[in-house]
Amino acid sequence: MKSFLLALVALVVISLGANQMLLRSGFSSADAGTSEGNVRIGSQDQ
Amino acid sequence: MLRFLALLAFMWTLVLPVTAQEAAVDTRASTGGAQTLEDILRRQEGLKVDDSFRRGLTGDPDAAAPITEQLGTLGGASDPDLWRALRFSSGDVETQVRGPAATTLIQNRGIWWLEFREGALLKLTAYLLGGTLLALALFYLIRGRIRIDGEKTGRTITRFKAFERFGHWLLASSFIVLALTGLISLVGRKLLIPTFGHEAFSTVATASKWVHNNISWAFIVALVIIFVVWVVHNLPDRTDLNWLAKGGGLLGGGHPPAKKFNAGQKLIFWAVIILGGSISASGLSLLFPFEFNMFGHTFSTLNSWGLPGWFGAADLPYPLQPQEEMQYAQLWHSIVSLILTAIIFAHIYLGSIGMEGAFDAMGKGDVEEQWAREHHSIWADDVLKTKQSDAERT
Numbered sequence: 452m453k454s455f456l457l458a459l460v461a462l463v464v465i466s467l468g469a470n471q472m473l474l475r476s477g478f479s480s481a482d483a484g485t486s487e488g489n490v491r492i493g494s495q496d497q
Numbered sequence: 498m499l500r501f502l503a504l505l506a507f508m509w510t511l512v513l514p515v516t517a518q519e520a521a522v523d524t525r526a527s528t529g530g531a532q533t534l535e536d537i538l539r540r541q542e543g544l545k546v547d548d549s550f551r552r553g554l555t556g557d558p559d560a561a562a563p564i565t566e567q568l569g570t571l572g573g574a575s576d577p578d579l580w581r582a583l584r585f586s587s588g589d590v591e592t593q594v595r596g597p598a599a600t601t602l603i604q605n606r607g608i609w610w611l612e613f614r615e616g617a618l619l620k621l622t623a624y625l626l627g628g629t630l631l632a633l634a635l636f637y638l639i640r641g642r643i644r645i646d647g648e649k650t651g652r653t654i655t656r657f658k659a660f661e662r663f664g665h666w667l668l669a670s671s672f673i674v675l676a677l678t679g680l681i682s683l684v685g686r687k688l689l690i691p692t693f694g695h696e697a698f699s700t701v702a703t704a705s706k707w708v709h710n711n712i713s714w715a716f717i718v719a720l721v722i723i724f725v726v727w728v729v730h731n732l733p734d735r736t737d738l739n740w741l742a743k744g745g746g747l748l749g750g751g752h753p754p755a756k757k758f759n760a761g762q763k764l765i766f767w768a769v770i771i772l773g774g775s776i777s778a779s780g781l782s783l784l785f786p787f788e789f790n791m792f793g794h795t796f797s798t799l800n801s802w803g804l805p806g807w808f809g810a811a812d813l814p815y816p817l818q819p820q821e822e823m824q825y826a827q828l829w830h831s832i833v834s835l836i837l838t839a840i841i842f843a844h845i846y847l848g849s850i851g852m853e854g855a856f857d858a859m860g861k862g863d864v865e866e867q868w869a870r871e872h873h874s875i876w877a878d879d880v881l882k883t884k885q886s887d888a889e890r891t
């Protein structure tokens with residue numbers, strides 16, 4: 452069961468690590484999807 | 498003069514039917530120029546609707562009735578005018594939202610996805626997962642637990658090394674969490690909100706989304722690990738045909754010879770690699786919205802091959818709106834995940850309660866020698882021969 456417990460630890464470490472790396476690299480939803488100033492959207496046919 | 502008037506009256510009678518015909522052609526007269534029941538029905542059937550009659554009705558002040566007259570606007574545009582301008586992307590709009598989707602404020606073509614996601618997809622989820630569990634329960638009732646036929650030796654042989662088990666458990670634990678949190682996202686609105694209410698579901702859904710997004714990386718890492726360590730043992734060979742022909746002895750009894758992995762396990766391995774890889778790709782597309790657009794390009798390629806025509810279907814939609822890319826990715830991600838979950842149900846069953854001695858392989862890493870001889874005879878012979886020659890050498 453040592454492998455199983457080690458896998459659970461790795462699961463937590465990888466998840467938290469990936470989350471922090473993405474946040475610090477500017478991949479948060481706020482960073483990726485918004486701008487500080489207003490932008491005028493162009494017309495795009497539907 | 499009287500003759501001239503009679504001629505005029507006669508000509509008028511000829512003109513009247515023509516005028517009536519022209520009036521009949523104006524199909525929107527009954528609604529005062531607004532959309533008709535026919536328009537709505539066509540839209541519901543997914544057919545193209547000629548919207549030229551309302552595309553331009555966006556509150557142009559020059560075209561509006563003067564404010565001094567009856568039915569004149571009170572300045573600016575009415576709400577319907579504004580929404581029409583948004584729908585047809587002619588509104589003068591500013592936003593802080595960036596990205597391709599910002600330019601499509603109302604997405605007509607997303608309705609079918611919403612309806613499918615809230616209807617057919619939930620039914621598919623229930624039938625597929627429920628049906629698989631039911632089938633496994635029936636199999637258990639009919640076949641019972643698959644026991645070790647021969648006498649146990651009390652000796653064990655190593656089936657999986659620590660790193661193999663680590664890779665397996667990393668994949669298994671991440672998959673189970675991903676499946677549970679994925680199901681919460683997929684069916685939570687229909688099942689959990691009526692039971693627990695909006696506020697409780699909001700907390701659960703937010704946590705579930707965070708966990709799902711971040712644990713996905715562990716799943717991808719584990720997928721790579723198990724591919725690297727097991728791919729050599731999962732290449733198809735002739736023993737698989739014999740194993741499959743005898744149904745693996747699952748129903749008729751007997752133990753067809755097998756190497757480290759039998760044909761059933763190989764099928765599960767490749768299902769996990771291919772479906773898991775596809776789930777990972779569509780998951781990345783959803784995790785980084787609008788960055789990896791896979792479906793528009795795929796549809797375009799399939800159309801160029803004429804593939805939809807082989808099945809008598811119309812061309813697949815192309816180009817896709819940014820939101821449509823995400824909608825197709827969400828459907829693909831969900832459906833492929835459901836199929837893999839159903840397969841994994843069977844894998845979990847056979848690796849635990851379904852077969853005596855099977856769990857030890859992943860639990861301890863060592864299996865009873867007799868179990869190995871019955872279920873993986875070729876592999877067991879190889880391992881025992883190596884063990885014996887090693888013993889003789891020392």
